[in-house]
Amino acid sequence: MCLLKEISVNLVTLNILGEKSAGKLDPDLYLRDTSVLSADFIRRHDNSEKLMSAYLGTAEENPPAFSHSPQVYYKKLLQSNVSGLIAVLNSRQLSVAQIASVKISAGLPLLDERRRSEIIAAKRTFAAEIDLHTETALAIFELIHDESLRYQQELTNTDRSGSGFALFRLPGETQVQYISDDCPLFIRPGDGSLPADAGGFIFAPFDPQMYPTCLLAGPPQNADTLTLERLAKILHLGKADAEKDTDESDFKASVADFSAKARTKATPADKIVLSAVKYIKLRSHFNQADYFLRICDSCPHSFVSLFYTRETGMWIGASPELLLCQTADRISVSVLAATKGEADLSDWSDKEYREFAYVRRFIEETMTEKGLMPENPLRSPDTVISGPLRHLKMTLTANTDADTDITRFLEKLHPTPAVCGYPRPEAKKLITSYEKHAREYYAGYLGIISPHYKNLYVNIRCGRILPNFLRLITGVGIIAASSRNKNGRKYC
Numbered sequence: 451m452c453l454l455k456e457i458s459v460n461l462v463t464l465n466i467l468g469e470k471s472a473g474k475l476d477p478d479l480y481l482r483d484t485s486v487l488s489a490d491f492i493r494r495h496d497n498s499e500k501l502m503s504a505y506l507g508t509a510e511e512n513p514p515a516f517s518h519s520p521q522v523y524y525k526k527l528l529q530s531n532v533s534g535l536i537a538v539l540n541s542r543q544l545s546v547a548q549i550a551s552v553k554i555s556a557g558l559p560l561l562d563e564r565r566r567s568e569i570i571a572a573k574r575t576f577a578a579e580i581d582l583h584t585e586t587a588l589a590i591f592e593l594i595h596d597e598s599l600r601y602q603q604e605l606t607n608t609d610r611s612g613s614g615f616a617l618f619r620l621p622g623e624t625q626v627q628y629i630s631d632d633c634p635l636f637i638r639p640g641d642g643s644l645p646a647d648a649g650g651f652i653f654a655p656f657d658p659q660m661y662p663t664c665l666l667a668g669p670p671q672n673a674d675t676l677t678l679e680r681l682a683k684i685l686h687l688g689k690a691d692a693e694k695d696t697d698e699s700d701f702k703a704s705v706a707d708f709s710a711k712a713r714t715k716a717t718p719a720d721k722i723v724l725s726a727v728k729y730i731k732l733r734s735h736f737n738q739a740d741y742f743l744r745i746c747d748s749c750p751h752s753f754v755s756l757f758y759t760r761e762t763g764m765w766i767g768a769s770p771e772l773l774l775c776q777t778a779d780r781i782s783v784s785v786l787a788a789t790k791g792e793a794d795l796s797d798w799s800d801k802e803y804r805e806f807a808y809v810r811r812f813i814e815e816t817m818t819e820k821g822l823m824p825e826n827p828l829r830s831p832d833t834v835i836s837g838p839l840r841h842l843k844m845t846l847t848a849n850t851d852a853d854t855d856i857t858r859f860l861e862k863l864h865p866t867p868a869v870c871g872y873p874r875p876e877a878k879k880l881i882t883s884y885e886k887h888a889r890e891y892y893a894g895y896l897g898i899i900s901p902h903y904k905n906l907y908v909n910i911r912c913g914r915i916l917p918n919f920l921r922l923i924t925g926v927g928i929i930a931a932s933s934r935n936k937n938g939r940k941y942c
């Protein structure tokens with residue numbers, strides 16, 4: 451019975467190996483699956499402190515940075531820990547060569563000749579790759595691979611639908627951090643403010659009267675490869691909307707309508723931000739953790755995030771826009787507006803400075819109202835690069851004191867004219883009349899909060915991951931001088 455089970459597990463193992471070895475063996479693929487598992491395997495099966503540190507020593511003290519793809523990371527991890535792994539295996543009563551030969555002889559005769567030789571060749575390549583004695587390498591491979599099957603099964607069977615997580619990378623940093631919470635807190639419309647002592651990751655919608663604000667409690671932790679692997683297994687992505695992309699001619703008609711009315715003062719708002727939706731088809735083996743890491747590489751100056759709860763769905767984004775940063779006795783708010791391509795080195799036009807001025811005016815007024823006096827108000831904005839785009843940007847900074855109520859200030863500040871318009875109540879109404887889609891969490895805000903520290907970003911350059919699609923949303927500010935050719939294709 452036991453042997454039969456062993457043989458059938460082994461067949462699955464060998465078949466997987468066979469699939470992957472059709473053509474040329476890609477050692478990265480094996481290493482990706484196996485090395486993550488090896489760390490977990492050793493942790494769970496060996497209590498010996500000495501052996502654990504032989505295995506984990508170098509990797510934990512000095513882990514390979516996340517600047518590479520996960521495949522490269524795994525490969526480095528395995529290579530740097532092979533000797534520790536062998537030490538662990540040698541400590542067992544069983545001979546590793548024995549394990550390998552039993553497993554291989556149980557599985558191979560059941561396969562046809564061509565398949566068998568492919569598998570043997572693949573195994574040899576694997577052994578050569580990590581430069582070990584073949585038998586030892588095979589045994590390590592088999593042990594880890596069996597474990598990997600069991601582990602994959604465990605991940606697939608785990609229903610994490612009640613839980614939530616936020617994976618994020620701060621601008622200019624390489625370390626990926628995360629917070630996960632099995633019981634997220636939802637502040638629903640009408641529930642009032644966030645608790646004053648709230649700490650964790652906050653994910654707020656564009657309109658808190660329409661969707662809940664979500665808080666994942668807990669301090670951020672550094673994410674390792676196993677965390678990423680687990681997060682990539684989230685299965686509940688919600689239902690795919692039946693919606694279509696925003697029609698470009700409809701979008702242009704809205705821009706033309708608003709700007710014409712603004713020119714003749716026939717509209718109550720001076721600026722509105724209109725957004726457009728675009729659906730991108732995802733490939734069948736789309737992996738959100740890999741996608742997240744790719745965005746980290748391509749947007750080094752952005753706040754890159756992957757956020758999930760069953761209620762909000764899975765959101766991914768790379769925001770260039772700091773909403774608010776609060777430290778012990780200081781607060782910074784960023785003013786961001788106007789867009790052109792990264793390669794466009796022309797001067798900013800009056801129209802673009804005017805778009806920026808609406809945002810700046812609103813933020814300065816809101817800060818002053820709350821007793822926060824912005825320093826350096828006479829400075830002019832800088833140009834910043836965000837992925838393939840350039841924007842006008844300025845950071846307004848002020849001192850805070852014990853009486854400053856940052857939570858109330860945040861409620862007043864969001865949404866700024868950078869994502870809504872000016873004046874806000876009128877702009878909000880107009881957005882509802884022009885836009886046919888739900889913004890949900892687009893143009894909301896997200897980031898870390900605690901009673902004395904906040905680091906929050908505006909949720910733009912983002913999208914919701916649906917089972918087969920990425921639903922991207924982007925917006926542009928429209929004023930009287932806006933061109934009727936302005937479209938919603940900012941970066942889609």
Ligand SMILES: C=C(O[C@H]1C=CC=C(C(=O)O)[C@@H]1O)C(=O)O
Pocket residue numbers: 723771786787788789841867868869910911923924925926927928940
């Ligand atoms: C609302 C968005 O961008 C804002 C930030 C920078 C420039 C903007 C603009 O060009 O209008 C927007 O105000 C978005 O990208 O969805």
